[in-house]
Amino acid sequence: MSLLSITDLDVHYGDFQAIYGLDLHLNEGETLAVIGANGAGKSTLLKTISGLLTPTAGDIQFDGTSIARMPAHKRVPLGIALTPEGRRIFRSLTVEENLKVGAHTKRKGPWNLASVYEAFPLVADRRDRLGVNLSGGEQQAAAIGRALMSNPRLLLLDEVSLGLAPVVVEQIYAALPTITSQGTTVLVVEQDVNQSMRVADRVQCLLEGRTVLEGAPSTLTRDQVASAYFGI
Amino acid sequence: MQWLNAVIQGVLLGGLYALLAAGLSLMFGVMRIVNLAHGVLAVLAAYLGYVMVDSFDVPWFLAVLIVVPVMALIGYVLQWGLFNRALSKGGLAPLLVAFGLAVVLTQLLQEFFTADTRSIQIGSLGTNSIQISEDIYIGVFPIVTFVVGVLVIAGVQIFLNTAPLGRAMRAASDDPDTVKLMGIDNRQVYALSTALALATVGLAGMFIGMKTQFSPTYGDLVLIFAFEAVIIGGLGSLWGTLVGGIVLGVAQAVGNQINPAYGLLIGNLVFLAILAFRPQGLLPKAVTT
Numbered sequence: 001m002s003l004l005s006i007t008d009l010d011v012h013y014g015d016f017q018a019i020y021g022l023d024l025h026l027n028e029g030e031t032l033a034v035i036g037a038n039g040a041g042k043s044t045l046l047k048t049i050s051g052l053l054t055p056t057a058g059d060i061q062f063d064g065t066s067i068a069r070m071p072a073h074k075r076v077p078l079g080i081a082l083t084p085e086g087r088r089i090f091r092s093l094t095v096e097e098n099l100k101v102g103a104h105t106k107r108k109g110p111w112n113l114a115s116v117y118e119a120f121p122l123v124a125d126r127r128d129r130l131g132v133n134l135s136g137g138e139q140q141a142a143a144i145g146r147a148l149m150s151n152p153r154l155l156l157l158d159e160v161s162l163g164l165a166p167v168v169v170e171q172i173y174a175a176l177p178t179i180t181s182q183g184t185t186v187l188v189v190e191q192d193v194n195q196s197m198r199v200a201d202r203v204q205c206l207l208e209g210r211t212v213l214e215g216a217p218s219t220l221t222r223d224q225v226a227s228a229y230f231g232i
Numbered sequence: 233m234q235w236l237n238a239v240i241q242g243v244l245l246g247g248l249y250a251l252l253a254a255g256l257s258l259m260f261g262v263m264r265i266v267n268l269a270h271g272v273l274a275v276l277a278a279y280l281g282y283v284m285v286d287s288f289d290v291p292w293f294l295a296v297l298i299v300v301p302v303m304a305l306i307g308y309v310l311q312w313g314l315f316n317r318a319l320s321k322g323g324l325a326p327l328l329v330a331f332g333l334a335v336v337l338t339q340l341l342q343e344f345f346t347a348d349t350r351s352i353q354i355g356s357l358g359t360n361s362i363q364i365s366e367d368i369y370i371g372v373f374p375i376v377t378f379v380v381g382v383l384v385i386a387g388v389q390i391f392l393n394t395a396p397l398g399r400a401m402r403a404a405s406d407d408p409d410t411v412k413l414m415g416i417d418n419r420q421v422y423a424l425s426t427a428l429a430l431a432t433v434g435l436a437g438m439f440i441g442m443k444t445q446f447s448p449t450y451g452d453l454v455l456i457f458a459f460e461a462v463i464i465g466g467l468g469s470l471w472g473t474l475v476g477g478i479v480l481g482v483a484q485a486v487g488n489q490i491n492p493a494y495g496l497l498i499g500n501l502v503f504l505a506i507l508a509f510r511p512q513g514l515l516p517k518a519v520t521t
Contacts, residue, residue, distance in 0.1 A: 076415030105415035
């Protein structure tokens with residue numbers, strides 16, 4: 001049975017429709033990469049799953065319960081955590097305080113300060129620094145650590161690589177196997193196709209709010225992905 | 233010696249101003265709400281205390297212990313009933329709602345208690361004093377007020393720095409949307425912040441009621457003093473608010489010493505000078521958002 005099951009989803013920003021009749025299914029323990037160009041609706045999708053946006057039509061089922069109209073803060077205790085676009089680290093809090101805020105729901109599981117520091121040495125080094133004084137890569141690692149502190153069943157990662165040096169992106173993605181080995185289901189959104197093809201069990205490509213290609217990375221050719229990505 | 237005396241009295245008065253301003257500073261710091269009803273809420277607390285002490289013979293310290301949680305409850309209800317809705321409308325809505333609340337509350341107090349001045353009787357505590365030197369006497373009540381003011385500021389600051397809820401308040405101040413992604417209902421955090429703020433307002437109102445004569449419109453003066461303390465100290469910083477309160481208190485006391493008519497004037501001039509030459513305040517918050 002699917003952990004996350006999205007059917008016929010429509011999402012609007014005012015009059016502008018960002019997602020059209022989208023279907024998405026994710027099994028427990030699976031890693032899915034949603035790829036697509038700017039404006040494909042990737043971040044909108046994650047905001048809708050986490051509850052920051054409310055869909056205009058369709059349903060989102062999490063572990064058999066409909067969550068489409070549940071407020072964001074009630075979804076975290078169920079085990080949904082989002083690392084948002086732009087990282088959104090709390091600027092006036094230290095890194096460690098950011099992590100502690102992430103653990104607010106006190107969900108039980110493998111993640112705590114010690115295990116996050118072990119998985120992200122970069123975060124451990126900066127634990128006493130204020131959020132406002134972190135580099136982009138440090139912010140990203142801290143934001144993922146903060147999301148893990150709620151011990152999610154489903155981790156949503158939005159544009160992890162955006163604006164970061166390749167070497168930093170690699171450091172951060174190096175922690176992903178540790179996360180998935182705990183049985184955590186991961187939905188990663190990326191513009192960087194190569195990065196996501198490497199880590200994902202399955203790839204779903206969006207174009208202007210609709211799914212245009214879906215499959216395991218090994219079954220997809222470069223040309224297929226390129227034409228789906230750019231819509232040519 | 234008179235001048236030293238004036239400075240000492242001013243510092244002690246500053247403790248009261250800091251106590252008055254703590255709630256205003258907290259609500260602005262967490263929610264960016266400029267609570268124009270702050271002063272009249274303090275006066276409301278003073279009237280609650282007055283009724284208990286005057287009509288029901290409740291000892292004043294017991295009245296304090298009752299008024300503080302009652303004001304906290306009022307804060308919680310006000311936040312859910314008025315301010316959370318106003319915040320969702322954005323912009324000036326919370327300011328206008330607070331202004332409306334101030335007008336309505338003032339009128340209601342006029343209706344119930346008339347415009348006559350009252351004060352809360354505390355017996356000999358109000359008149360006892362300690363002799364420091366030949367011609368310097370310090371009142372016991374101003375000392376108690378000062379100590380309570382410093383303890384409240386320190387207590388709220390320690391709470392914000394270390395308690396999980398205090399951390400959530402600072403996080404909500406930084407980024408209310410992202411706080412929801414941590415499983416925290418930012419509106420509930422706001423309601424608890426306002427409850428805490430109004431608990432300090434309740435305490436401040438009781439001390440005003442015990443110190444001086446008040447009437448329903450006295451809140452205007454309270455609001456101005458609280459504002460001046462917050463601005464002088466620096467927005468969003470509680471230690472700054474304490475410093476601001478003391479600067480304002482000393483300025484007023486020294487002004488009084490020059491000429492009893494100049495006290496308020498000099499306080500206001502110091503406030504204007506700070507606004508003109510150091511608008512960020514004496515101890516601004518380290519991180520601005």
